[in-house]
Amino acid sequence: MSIADLAPVRRAREQRSWYFTDWAASAFQTTVAGVLFAPYLISIAENDVGENGHLHVLGLSIAPGALPSYVITFSTVLSALVYPLLGALADRTERKPDLLAGLAWAGAVATGLLFFLEGDNWAFGSIMFVIANLCAGAAVVVSDSILPQISSEAERDRVSSVGWAYGYAGGGLLLAVNFAVVTFHDALGLSTETAVRLSLLSAALWWAAFTIIPWRGIRRRPPVEVTHVDGGLLARSFGQLWATLKDLRNYPVALSFLVAYLFFNDGIQTVIASASTFGIEELGFAEGTVLGTYLLVQFVAMFGAIGFGRAADRFGAKQVILAGLAGWMAIVSAALVIPAGSLVPFLLLGTAIGVVLGGTQALARSYFSLFIPRGKEAEYFSLYHAMDRGTSWFGTLTFGLVYQFTDSYRPAIFALIVFFVVGGLLLLRVDTERGIRQAGNAPADVI
Template identity: 65%
Template sequence: MSEAPGGVADLRPLERAREQRAWYWYDWANSAYTTTIGTVFFGPYFITLAENAVGENGRFAVGMFSLPPGALFFWLITLSTILSALLLPPLGAFADRRENKKALLGVFAWTGAAFASLIFFATGDNWQLAAVGIVVGNVCFGAAGVINDSILPLISDEQERDRVSSRGWAFGYLGGGLLLVINLVVFLGHDAIGLDEGLAARLCMLSAALWWAGFTLIPFLRLRNHQPQHLVPESGGAIRQSFGQLFATLKDLRRFPMALTFLFAYLFFNDGIQTVIASSAVYGAEELGHSQTILIGTILMVQFVAFGGALAFGRAAAAYGAKQVILFGLVVWMLIVTAALLLPAGNIPMFLVLGAAIGIVLGGTQALARSYFSLLIPKGKEAEYFSFYHAMDRGTSWFGTATFALVLSITDSYRPAIFALVVFFVVGGVLLLKVDTERGIREAGNVAPAVI
């Protein structure tokens, strides 16, 4: 063990390790929401509710547009991302002025879980209640994500960052996968336990909301408070102070051009990733004709493959640098959406292979993006910059879902809709190539890891 100045043993690495172990539990908690609700059950269940309202071949009249139930689902996700983009930056400025970030994490996670629980009560043709549940749930999920990501630089140094972020993502996939196993047993055995298929799906989604709320208690109880740093002096109440901090940071952004360039790269390639995730269950069911059982089994496989993928990407980053490994992941994503365009309907083995490919790059790409960005931002403004990180993603991620919905509406086919997402990975990769990592770390005043 190293010594601090004055000959006293330096306990900071042990304190960071304890906090890191507590922090991993939030990824474990929130991954259940992403997997069970966002990826597997909500899309098909919501479309069923919407079809009950207008009929299987009916369409919704929205202003001058006529939308099929499937497109309505994607426009709903688009609404939640736009709301997030508007709300997250002032939230980040507010959080950076607060010592007790773990309390904010709890508030947003528990509020999001409460609204997600409303989906359980949406039955028959009541798609409106399900819509409220998913929109507010998604907004709170994003807000909690800002707080959680802003804690990462507070509990790890630059050399540890990729490893800690990757382990968090990997741990999250284990949590999401474990609950999905339980839900798979419930859904497949719904007749044996006296449940109809709709009730079984609703119970599975309710379990994810409760899982998210329950396991958030661990980081809430075990993380420490960290004093804010480098605050902009502002008078007035909390809201006025937060907006003052936000405006000061916006003016200061030009001092960190590499962080800005990465933000633009991230908003494109993560937009593509999120749209693939959000559309995967609907694509598998509606275009490829796979049963809900096959879809759940594939997503379950993806969870456990992604666990290994996230850890492998973390180790690769230690050897080759996070930027190079992210670029490799983007090439794989381009191949995935191209393969999806050509995938034969009803071919289960090829669908599983595609799912495994997604699992390999899914967690690793996002985990390294989080840790890489943390190296490019100044200390004391973690929540603000991560709010831009999430807001840039969510503020433009409607491009992905809107592109998917638009192509679907024009062609009435999911195949060209999912292939259209390749442009997001291409543009994101080109922008990432323009990021000078060493310069960005130096501009932010951080310490460069051994391999960048």
């Protein structure tokens, strides 16, 4: 008598739970990091400027319009130090879902405290955002390391793309509610500031509540094939990190992709982080209009992620990612000349961003997972996310500096084309088949 293979059924059940990690975390990425925080922080900072219209921080003169970029830059530099240690620790515990949930809930608490951001207390808001952003990226490191455990190589692009689609659906749904709150704040008896603060609080509650689903639905798995390192858990984590960095030279294709990803993802993340500031400060749109456009981006990106996943099944993830990077180059070029106050071109630009946004990120995640040796998922994804997350320091620093020198967001956003060009050229050199062999993984159906 044959016994049915129930492994695919169990994987599918875990995959459905895992999708809600993106659904939950996207509340922070859209409502907070993507739309409301940067322009609101600028308005708070403008209440504390000196005679020259600048903030004075540690002897430095900072334009309020550049402050969010510098805050994001600091958060990302800090994450580059923390995430690799977290990855080493995560691969040494069977309680990855618990670690994922704990980080998400800590980030949600910091996000909730942004409700108290008012007056001229921009320093408090900056600190809370750094904590929330750091926790958000750390939770994603753990979440992404679970992806290879709950999907086969053949399923990887589809599962990753559906996860991103869930993220855009969840983040977009909450954003739609917040769009209504901010747009119709007068009818609700709220000031604009109170509406924004309530929206920030809603993102914290959403993130915390929906994290319960993956926490309960993903199995705890014992670590596998972990290099022996003496000492306690923290000592072993530092030791494992050192072992991973030394071991990375044995996987040159994975390293090559990480370098390419450093560039093109910095460009993507900086566009995401700066889009609302660009729309409000440069093009002169109201916060409600930018929120509505961001909602459009979320809706289009949900289908874009699924479409890119299907295209990868036919053409291979690498080719589809390269096509997406060409789209990003066209987007930042269009931003240089888009007319101020003209809504239709702005909506078309948002639609184009939505098409390429989810697909390039989802496929980059699943593509990199093919190059990771078994048992080292969190460590390698920690290096991946040290170069990542709505939070890139080369890109945001470039954006902030160009704005500081030109006093315009147009050349600042166009300058990001360098990241897409360099990232695309480096990606062209990545040998997919060789990288899969080096990691000892099963070959994908389409290379």
